[in-house]
Structure formats: C-alpha cells, structure tokens
Amino acid sequence: MPDAPANPLPAGGTSPHGDPDPGPSSPAPPHRGRALAVYLASAALVRTASGGAPVGLVSLTLDRYGHGGAALGGLLAALLTAPNLAGPWTARWLESARDTRPVLAGAFAAYGIALAGAALALGHVTTAAVAAVIVLGGLAGPLMTGGLSSRLALLVGGDDRDRRRAEGWDSATYGVGNIAGPGVVAGLAGTLGPLPAVLALGAAAALAGLLLSLLPRGGATGADGESMPVRDALRVVLRTGPLRRVMAATTITSVSTGGILVVAVVLGGSLGHSPGAGATLGAVYGAGNLCGALLTGVFPSSGEPERRTVRLVAVNALAIGLCALSPGYVVALFAFALAGATSAVLFTATLAVRSVYSPPAARAQVFVTMACAKMASGAAGTALAGTLVGLGPRLALALGAIVVASAVLAAVVDRRVSAARGGPG
Numbered sequence: 141m142p143d144a145p146a147n148p149l150p151a152g153g154t155s156p157h158g159d160p161d162p163g164p165s166s167p168a169p170p171h172r173g174r175a176l177a178v179y180l181a182s183a184a185l186v187r188t189a190s191g192g193a194p195v196g197l198v199s200l201t202l203d204r205y206g207h208g209g210a211a212l213g214g215l216l217a218a219l220l221t222a223p224n225l226a227g228p229w230t231a232r233w234l235e236s237a238r239d240t241r242p243v244l245a246g247a248f249a250a251y252g253i254a255l256a257g258a259a260l261a262l263g264h265v266t267t268a269a270v271a272a273v274i275v276l277g278g279l280a281g282p283l284m285t286g287g288l289s290s291r292l293a294l295l296v297g298g299d300d301r302d303r304r305r306a307e308g309w310d311s312a313t314y315g316v317g318n319i320a321g322p323g324v325v326a327g328l329a330g331t332l333g334p335l336p337a338v339l340a341l342g343a344a345a346a347l348a349g350l351l352l353s354l355l356p357r358g359g360a361t362g363a364d365g366e367s368m369p370v371r372d373a374l375r376v377v378l379r380t381g382p383l384r385r386v387m388a389a390t391t392i393t394s395v396s397t398g399g400i401l402v403v404a405v406v407l408g409g410s411l412g413h414s415p416g417a418g419a420t421l422g423a424v425y426g427a428g429n430l431c432g433a434l435l436t437g438v439f440p441s442s443g444e445p446e447r448r449t450v451r452l453v454a455v456n457a458l459a460i461g462l463c464a465l466s467p468g469y470v471v472a473l474f475a476f477a478l479a480g481a482t483s484a485v486l487f488t489a490t491l492a493v494r495s496v497y498s499p500p501a502a503r504a505q506v507f508v509t510m511a512c513a514k515m516a517s518g519a520a521g522t523a524l525a526g527t528l529v530g531l532g533p534r535l536a537l538a539l540g541a542i543v544v545a546s547a548v549l550a551a552v553v554d555r556r557v558s559a560a561r562g563g564p565g
Contacts, residue, residue: 399525
C-alpha cells in the first residue's frame with residue numbers, strides 16, 4: 141500500500157485507503173459538545189480504574205499477607221495487563237457490532253466486576269481462582285484504551301482541527317487516570333483500608349460503562365458490522381507506511397519511557413539527598429505528561445501526522461538526554477517535566493496517525509494493535525530499567541535517549557527505502 145501524500149485527507153473526505161472517513165468536509169454530529177463531555181468523563185473514569193488497579197492490588201495483598209504479599213500483588217497486576225496481547229481479537233468484537241456502546245459498556249463493567257470480585261475473594265478462595273478472575277477482567281483492557289479511542293473520530297466528526305483537539309483531550313484522560321488512580325488508592329487505603337479502595341476502582345469502571353449509554357448510537361458505531369479479519373488488519377498495519385513506521389517508532393520509544401520512572405527514583409535520591417526526592421521527580425514527570433496532553437487539547441496540532449510524530453520522537457529523545465545531563469536537582473525537575481510533556485504530545489500525535497490511516501473496517505484493531513505493542517515494550521522497558529539503573533541512573537537515561545533517537549533513524553530509513561522502491565508502504 142503506497143504512502144499517502146503530505147495531506148492524507150483530501151477535501152472529499154476519504155482516507156488514504158479510499159474508504160469513507162470523517163474528513164475535513166464532514167459535518168459535525170448534533171450535540172457534539174455534550175457527547176464529547178460524556179466520552180471524556182467515561183474515559184477518565186475507566187482509565188482511573190486501570191491506572192489505580194496495580195497499586196490497589198499490591199496494597200491489598202500487602203494488607204492481607206504482610207510483606208510477602210508484594211510478590212502476589214505484582215503477579216496479579218501483571219496478569220491484569222497480560223491479556224492485552226489478545227487485543228486485536230477483542231477489538232474485532234467492537235467492529236462487528238452495529239452499536240458498539242453495549243460492547244464497550246459490557247467490557248468496562250466486566251473489568252470493574254472482576255477487579256472487585258478478585259479483591260473480595262482474595263484470601264477466601266484459592267490464588268489460582270483469584271488469578272483466573274483477574275485474567276478475565278484483563279481481557280477488557282484493550283477496549284478501555286485503544287478500543288475506546290478508536291471511536292473518538294467517529295463521535296466528533298467535524299474538521300481535522302476538531303478531531304486533533306478531541307484527541308488531545310482523550311490523551312489527557314490517560315494522564316488523569318495515571319494520577320487519580322493511585323491517588324484514590326492512597327486516599328482510601330489510608331482511611332478505610334485497601335479493600336474499599338479497590339472496590340471504588342471497580343465501581344468507577346462500571347460507572348464509566350453506564351455513561352456510554354448517553355452517547356448517540358450513530359456516533360459510537362464503527363464499520364456498520366463489517367469487520368476485517370485479524371490477519372488482514374495486521375497486514376494493514378505492516379503494509380501501510382505511516383502506520384508501520386509510527387508503530388515501530390513508538391514501540392522502540394516505549395522501551396525507554398517505560399522505565400523512566402524507575403530511573404527517576406534512583407536519580408532523584410542521588411541529586412536531592414532526601415527520601416522523597418526521587419518520588420518527586422516521578423510526580424513532576426506525570427504532571428508534565430498531563431500538562432502536555434491538556435496543551436494539545438487547547439492548541440491542537442496541524443499538518444501531516446506521521447512526519448509530526450517522528451519529529452516529536454526526536455524532541456522526546458532530546459528531553460530524555462537532558463534528564464541524563466542534569467547537573468543538579470532543579471534542572472532535573474525541569475527536564476523530567478519536559479520529558480513528560482513531550483511524551484504526552486507524542487502520544488496525541490500517534491492517535492492522529494491511527495485515526496487518519498486506519499481503514500473503517502479495521503479501525504479498532506489498528507488502534508488496539510498499536511497500543512498493545514506500545515504497552516508490551518513499555519513493560520519490557522520497566523524491567524530493563526531495573527537492571528540498567530544498577531550501572532548508574534545517568535547511564536540508563538543516556539542509553540534511553542539513544543534508543544529513542546534510533547527510532548527516528550529507523551523511521552527515516554524506512555521512508556527512504558519505501559520511496560526508492562516505489563512500492564507498497
């Protein structure tokens with residue numbers, strides 16, 4: 141499949157695949173503002189549940205089993221994330237439905253019920269049974285991330301700027317969830333205990349599903365029941381140049397960003413000489429991430445999304461390099477805030493790439509596939525950072541910056557090779 145021109149959405153409102161797409165000339169759906177507010181509320185709630193679940197599970201197992209419960213909590217948290225590998229198949233359920241609201245609502249409710257059920261059952265049934273419930277709930281994970289985001293352009297309609305703005309707000313819900321989720325656990329666990337905290341997260345996911353019933357049916361419908369087989373959808377990602385390059389670039393980048401909070405704790409301790417200095421660096425990174433996402437919602441970007449994404453990968457590499465070179469704690473605070481902000485703006489740009497280049501019959505599968513690849517590499521990066529940080533936090537960050545820069549090089553080489561061949565992708 142050939143690369144698209146610099147402006148991939150012509151005035152006629154078609155995608156690079158020649159399929160109908162909510163292009164610049166498409167009319168805005170009625171009550172779009174209200175629908176977007178409902179969408180964002182639902183997204184923030186379900187992503188708060190997702191962001192707080194690992195912390196909640198570890199807190200709960202520590203409360204039940206003492207210090208030895210940390211390993212079990214970590215295992216349950218991993219089992220909650222592992223089913224994301226089934227994302228392309230669960231995403232196809234979304235595309236096969238003429239009305240995707242019940243599918244998403246059912247997934248959110250299943251996640252919440254599984255999380256709450258596992259918390260209530262812990263210590264009363266076998267660990268294997270609790271793990272099985274967690275895995276079942278984890279199958280909803282891909283629909284809570286890429287699956288939900290894949291519906292946004294169809295919901296918003298309007299012109300390209302409107303969709304880029306909405307994608308910025310959608311990106312902000314991830315930042316809200318990653319801050320609010322652990323915050324809910326910390327607040328409730330300290331007063332009522334970890335069990336009520338986990339139950340509150342489960343209730344938030346269920347409430348997010350209920351809110352989806354307020355969305356217009358037409359705005360939440362994907363490909364009107366026509367769904368591309370998973371194998372063909374994966375071929376679309378690999379053969380469409382912008383999708384392939386952006387997935388590769390963000391997957392490589394996530395190896396570095398996935399472990400940056402681990403490195404921040406160690407670097408902050410060495411620079412700040414206080415127990416909370418490392419945690420503060422991590423918090424600043426998260427705050428920068430949320431501010432960057434909000435910025436893209438207020439000031440949406442424009443232009444061809446793939447090229448913008450690659451440029452933002454380069455900016456992110458520079459920001460991580462600045463973290464490695466920080467001579468003191470104050471500069472490190474600024475550098476980590478900048479790294480978080482650039483990471484959020486980069487993520488928003490990748491949403492635009494998915495939205496523009498995904499064919500309607502595989503939109504959800506493309507969104508979820510790229511999200512799962514990013515999450516898997518992020519998890520690997522977290523594990524790798526735990527090893528590399530022993531060699532020194534600055535070295536770990538410098539290697540991370542080099543890894544991110546290599547993603548830019550890979551994208552540029554891929555584009556030039558494709559152009560030289562004049563063939564697909």
